[in-house]
Amino acid sequence: MQKIYFSLYIFCIYLNSFVSSAAVELHVSDDQVVMYNDFLQLTFTKPAGHIIGIQYNGIDNLLELHNPELNGGFWDLNWSDPESTQTRGKFDMINGTNFEIILQNEEQVELSFKRTWDSSFEDEHSPLEIDKRFIMLSGSSGFYSYAIYEHREDMPSFSLNEARLVFMLTKEKFHYMAMADNRQRFMPLPDDRLPGRGQELAYPEAVLLVNPVEPEFTGEVDDKYQYMCENKDNKVHGWISLDPLVGFWQITPSNEFRTCGPLKQDLTSHVGPVNLAMFVSAHYGGVDVVLNFKSGEPWKKVFGPVFIFLNTSSDKENAVPVLWENAKEQMRTEVQSWPYHFPLSEDFPQSDQRGSISGTLLVDDSYVSNDHILAVGAHVGLAPPGEVGSFQREGKGYQFWTNTNDEGHFHIENIRPGVYNLYAWFPGFIGDFRWEKLITVTQGGSIDVGTLVYKPPRDGPTLWEIGTPDRSAAEFFVPDPDPKYINKLYVNHPDKFRQYGLWERYADLYPDKDLVYTVGISQYHKDWFYAQVTRKVDNDLYTGTTWQIKFQLEKVDQAGVYKLRLALASATFSILEVRVNDEEANPPVFSTGSIGKDNAIARHGIHGLYWLFNVDIHSTQLFEGENTIFLKQANGSKFQFGVMYDYIRLEGPALSSEN
Structure with a gap:
């Protein structure tokens, strides 16, 4: 064949x-x-x-x-x-x-x-x-x-x-x-989405095909957001x-x-x-x-x-x-063939009018390795100058991205002349890297930045972790869709998160009580729902949810400060509150305030914009034996409100304070 x-x-x-x-x-x-x-x-x-x-x-x-x-x-x-x-x-x-x-x-x-x-x-x-x-x-x-x-x-x-x-x-x-x-x-026909043939669901883009021209599409959901794509793959x-x-x-x-x-x-x-x-x-x-x-x-x-x-x-x-x-x-x-040689606008520079940059990236995390770690498969790019991580919200300028090889080396060609920051992030490590120096790319210029070292956020040893730091919630539990709302393309498909209405499945799986995750017993790919969504309690009435992480501490360092790292893959009109061993504590140990408008839950995404929060937990808030961290998504008024977690880690105090 x-x-x-x-x-x-x-x-x-x-x-x-x-x-x-x-x-x-x-x-x-x-x-x-x-x-x-x-x-x-x-x-x-x-x-x-x-x-x-x-x-x-x-x-x-x-x-x-x-x-x-x-x-x-x-x-x-x-x-x-x-x-x-x-x-x-x-x-x-x-x-x-x-x-x-x-x-x-x-x-x-x-x-x-x-x-x-x-x-x-x-x-x-x-x-x-x-x-x-x-x-x-x-x-x-x-x-x-x-x-x-x-x-x-x-x-x-x-x-x-x-x-x-x-x-x-x-x-x-x-x-x-x-x-x-x-x-x-x-694909279905556009006529299948019209009233009488299609039934609008939670928002106009999603339509249940009830009487399509071709009967084979009956009962399927059509939604343009099920066919979205990341820039790097588009x-x-x-x-x-x-x-x-x-x-x-x-x-x-x-x-x-x-x-x-x-x-x-x-x-x-x-x-x-x-x-x-x-x-x-x-x-x-x-x-x-x-x-x-x-x-x-x-x-x-x-x-x-x-x-x-x-x-x-x-x-x-x-x-x-x-x-x-x-x-x-x-x-x-x-x-x-990029950049093309034939466009005649003076605003489109040819290959000989562009520059290049190269270098090597390493990671410095002494709690993982005593030696620097090769940043294999890291995303490295040039984007207009800004704060750490600002590239994901920047659109006025141009961006140029690549991935490091097995030796942590990167090379980017055909960069438009201009002033940039160099940004990067590394699968397996939280946070963002930004080189502190501005980079000026000139026509025909070639820049070698040498070896750069990223020191990711870290205060102490890992006591436990949930997920993998890769800016996506794909590794968590994605439920099967309601049989009433199927897109046949994504049945037995690795991208099952693209099915419609998965947010409603949370209440089916947790009808009376919210998710409880026990460190050392639970497994995040089976027991951590892919999104902390709201709970439907009536036809158009929703409420916020509170998840629990239960974990054991053999001893508590009374002189130290513990650190909770919360990396979010998405947030939509959310208020994420953290409490420790007291679900009713007011004020909470930490609150994000209202964050996020990416709407990734409703639009079948597995991530939106990336957020990282670092929460101090004082030793006086912890017990020897069992402890519970409460994660409350307090804004529960609509179905699409919620967060997706990328990765959660609890760190103990720095080793020097334990000695």
């Missing part, structure tokens, strides 16, 4: 490359622009710059043009007035006002659809100057798109909630969606039409222009059929990751380019794996 797939794969490549000399043509009329080569044809509105036609492989138009709201291919954004505390505001379809041919020859055409701004537009659309670019190359069965966003000093303050590139594909053709080897399937996703055979793929070769670092999660493709390139969003971060601009603040950023790749095959029986493998191979080609 592998030989068959390989042969078909080679033929698929052949079909997509045999006219490598095909020239690019351009026709411009009063209200439309048509760009094409021997593979495909794109039709744009002029000067707005919306794609209203993509012709390929016998399909007159791959795009849907009859939706009641959104149609075709387009750039759009969502913005708010600066005083807003919400993550949704005004929808802004970016209509170009000026059309320009940047380059036209047989090898390449680059088009610009630019929207200008002046004070007369202040209430009409966002205070941004936006230049949308589209590129077609000869011999390519695809096209590129990028955009330059600029906030000038003469523009007022505002908040940018979302920026994206959208393709609404024809629902008559595209029924199969793929975004990973183990995340692909035939490289290729798209749709397949089986008649005629066409694959429509979005390929993102770099994450440098995406916001909030490699673990930021966002939407990909979903029922519509919709294909998205998300550049800015509040998903899995809330208002903490919205981009806020002050009046007079200059800013410019290039989003993209991304590559829209189309492919086909001669064999319908094996088309899905062949087209998917071909799309992945094309993705690898695009990644190796």
Whole structure:
């Protein structure tokens, strides 16, 4: 079977490359622009710059043009007035006002659809100057798109909630969606989500299919957030039409222009059929990751380019794996070609205009090893200067990330010139590393920072720990979903946390009393629920929950201070309170106050933003023998409120104080 797939794969490549000399043509009329080569044809509105036609492989138009709201291919954004505390505001379809041919020859055409701004537009659309670019190359069965966003000093303050590139594909053709080897399937139709066929659940995005057009989807839940992806893994996703055979793929070769670092999660493709390139969003971060601009603040950023790749095959029986493998191979080609040499905006630096950085990372934790530890598999990146860990909330600038090798070495190439901090975190160790020195990357410059040492938070020896410090709650107990709310893709799947309604399963498993975890007896992968959620006590009434950690101490160092490390993988409008051996203590030993707005529980995430809290527990609060730590999530008014734990550790006093 592998030989068959390989042969078909080679033929698929052949079909997509045999006219490598095909020239690019351009026709411009009063209200439309048509760009094409021997593979495909794109039709744009002029000067707005919306794609209203993509012709390929016998399909007159791959795009849907009859939706009641959104149609075709387009750039759009969502913005708010600066005083807003919400993550949704005004929808802004970016209509170009000026059309320009940047380059036209047989090898390449680059088009610009630019929207200008002046004070007369202040209430009409966002205070941004936006230049949308589209590129077609000869011999390519695809096209590129990028955009330059600029906030000038003469523009007022505002908040940018979302920026994206959208393709609404024809629902008559595209029924199969793929975004990973183990995340692909035939999808319901958009009509299945309409009243009468679909039943809205706890929020509008989640719909139970009660009378779908295709009966095989009856009883399934459809929710676009079930197909979200972390930035570091979001490289290729798209749709397949089986008649005629066409694959429509979005390929993102770099994450440098995406916001909030490699673990930021966002939407990909979903029922519509919709294909998205998300550049800015509040998903899995809330208002903490919205981009806020002050009046007079200059800013410019290039989003993209991304590559829209189309492919086909001669064999319908094996088309899905062949087209998917071909799309992945094309993705690898695009990644190796980054940064592209052909975009003509002066704001997109070429490879010889960028710099690089390298170094080695070690960990210093004397309670784990007397020697420095190689930081194997650490995430290392450059991001705009900020506080420790600030990269996960930063979106105005560019970020460049990699992983260390087996010797703790890292090397990052193709960095835009600028001033950065170097950030890192290490699986197996809590907290964040930030090198105290600013790093200035210059054109063609190569920086070697030498050996850097991270000393993670640590006061004393580990008395006990729950979980693994990896910024995710995936290692904890994720329940099976309610059989009434199943997405078949995630049945017997490693990502079972993507099923709908798992927060309701807590009350099923703990109907009368909350979770109690006994150190040395309980096992976190079976006995620690993946999220400390609220408890449903009536139809729309919820209450907070209090979890207990029971542990034994043979003796208590009366002169020392113990340390409780609480690493959270997510928080949504939560107030986490810590009490020791007295559930009613007022005030508590520690309270986070109200934290978090990432909404990861409702959106089927296993993490949102990372939090680390270090709690002092005085020896007078502890007993020889059995002790109990009470973790109360006090804000229990809604189902989506709660926290996910990454890792919990209790440390004894420093060894020097015990001697």
